[in-house]
Amino acid sequence: MEKDIMADIKKYQKAEKLKKWRDEVQPIPWYFDGLENLCNRIHPEKQILQVSDIQQLSHDTKLYRFISANPNKLLAPFRAGQYIGLTVEINGVRTSRAFSLVSSPNQLAYYELGIKRKEGGFVSPYILDNIKVGDILEATEPMGNLYYNRIFHGKDLVFIAGGSGITPFISMLRYISERMLPLNVWLIFGCLTEKDILFREELQDIQSRRLNIRIKYILSEPESGWNGACGFITKEEILNEIGSADNKYFYVVGNRSMYFFIEEQLKAMGVPRHRIIYEAFGVPDDITEVMGWPEGIDASKKVNISVEFIKQGKKQKEIFEAQCTEPILNSLEREKELGLEINNSCRSGACALCRTKLVSGKVFVPPEVIIREIDQEFGFIHPCVSYPLKDLHLDLT
Numbered sequence: 001m002e003k004d005i006m007a008d009i010k011k012y013q014k015a016e017k018l019k020k021w022r023d024e025v026q027p028i029p030w031y032f033d034g035l036e037n038l039c040n041r042i043h044p045e046k047q048i049l050q051v052s053d054i055q056q057l058s059h060d061t062k063l064y065r066f067i068s069a070n071p072n073k074l075l076a077p078f079r080a081g082q083y084i085g086l087t088v089e090i091n092g093v094r095t096s097r098a099f100s101l102v103s104s105p106n107q108l109a110y111y112e113l114g115i116k117r118k119e120g121g122f123v124s125p126y127i128l129d130n131i132k133v134g135d136i137l138e139a140t141e142p143m144g145n146l147y148y149n150r151i152f153h154g155k156d157l158v159f160i161a162g163g164s165g166i167t168p169f170i171s172m173l174r175y176i177s178e179r180m181l182p183l184n185v186w187l188i189f190g191c192l193t194e195k196d197i198l199f200r201e202e203l204q205d206i207q208s209r210r211l212n213i214r215i216k217y218i219l220s221e222p223e224s225g226w227n228g229a230c231g232f233i234t235k236e237e238i239l240n241e242i243g244s245a246d247n248k249y250f251y252v253v254g255n256r257s258m259y260f261f262i263e264e265q266l267k268a269m270g271v272p273r274h275r276i277i278y279e280a281f282g283v284p285d286d287i288t289e290v291m292g293w294p295e296g297i298d299a300s301k302k303v304n305i306s307v308e309f310i311k312q313g314k315k316q317k318e319i320f321e322a323q324c325t326e327p328i329l330n331s332l333e334r335e336k337e338l339g340l341e342i343n344n345s346c347r348s349g350a351c352a353l354c355r356t357k358l359v360s361g362k363v364f365v366p367p368e369v370i371i372r373e374i375d376q377e378f379g380f381i382h383p384c385v386s387y388p389l390k391d392l393h394l395d396l397t
């Protein structure tokens with residue numbers, strides 16, 4: 001028995017010695033650096049972009065072309081339909097917004113973004129009025145789930161766009177058309193008036209060259225002389241265009257009110273939820289109008305938010321006042337002297353980049369935002385879409 005044990009120990013020691021020898025003499029696998037470089041290329045922590053061109057797309061929208069500000073750093077690849085978060089500094093407040101990539105992923109010499117002015121907005125008017133060729137801006141890596149997945153989406157795709165929601169579809173159509181992918185695509189594009197139809201010439205050109213791509217415009221406030229469809233993107237208009245919803249995959253991009261309207265139409269058509277991708281950036285214009293907003297909480301109510309964070313290696317705590325009708329992330333960015341930043345990209349509760357520990361307090365989240373169960377269980381919130389209803393304690397450490 002003792003002999004057997006000794007034999008086992010010897011065997012083990014020999015194996016260990018051999019392993020140690022192998023570890024010492026074997027070089028780091030040849031692919032290690034390659035993989036690391038590839039990962040950094042696909043998922044850079046941030047990208048530094050330079051504006052190389054600006055064009056007026058319509059009365060309220062401009063097209064911005066960006067190249068990498070560092071000639072040795074290539075732009076991260078992306079899937080047609082994805083977006084990047086673009087950071088700007090406005091009067092000392094560093095903030096960012098998500099914008100869909102318009103350019104085709106078939107080339108990575110540049111990215112293009114179509115940015116529409118949001119009246120009364122904080123970021124888009126600033127960009128349209130101030131950003132010029134040569135300016136340098138920080139951006140996230142490309143993100144988002146709105147892209148074609150050939151395994152799950154099939155071959156019949158319906159794109160439903162409202163206004164500037166056309167931007168990710170331009171990238172997808174460019175990609176499909178350039179690669180001559182054997183897909184059937186119906187684009188239903190709703191706008192207010194003819195002058196709001198972005199990329200119209202390019203869309204006509206794609207349609208004239210590709211039989212598998214059909215485009216329908218629907219105007220809700222047409223001016224005289226418009227001979228096309230009028231009104232909203234109803235179930236009837238969709239079915240007129242696509243025939244039947246069977247085996248089709250739906251992508252919907254537009255503002256929040258369009259999101260709810262189209263959701264009803266698709267439900268009435270019997271489209272199962274798992275055959276629809278929605279993307280609606282941003283938060284409600286007036287959160288107090290959103291279903292579920294607690295009665296009796298006045299728009300003027302202010303709360304105290306205490307944040308714990310690490311600065312210069314030390315744990316610190318600060319308290320600031322915030323409006324209950326403003327997302328916590330916006331309020332925190334406004335407190336510029338704190339110099340605190342929370343990573344973010346989509347600012348609509350989808351990417352989870354901003355997840356933050358809520359130690360105590362109560363927040364309101366619009367009902368359409370889906371927070372992962374695990375985040376809920378461990379008390380994490382998405383401050384980009386969370387509104388403080390009571391005094392809060394956040395842990396940013």
Ligand code: FES
Pocket residue numbers: 343344345346347348349350351352353354355382383384385
């Ligand atoms: S920034 Fe994407 S979830 Fe908050």
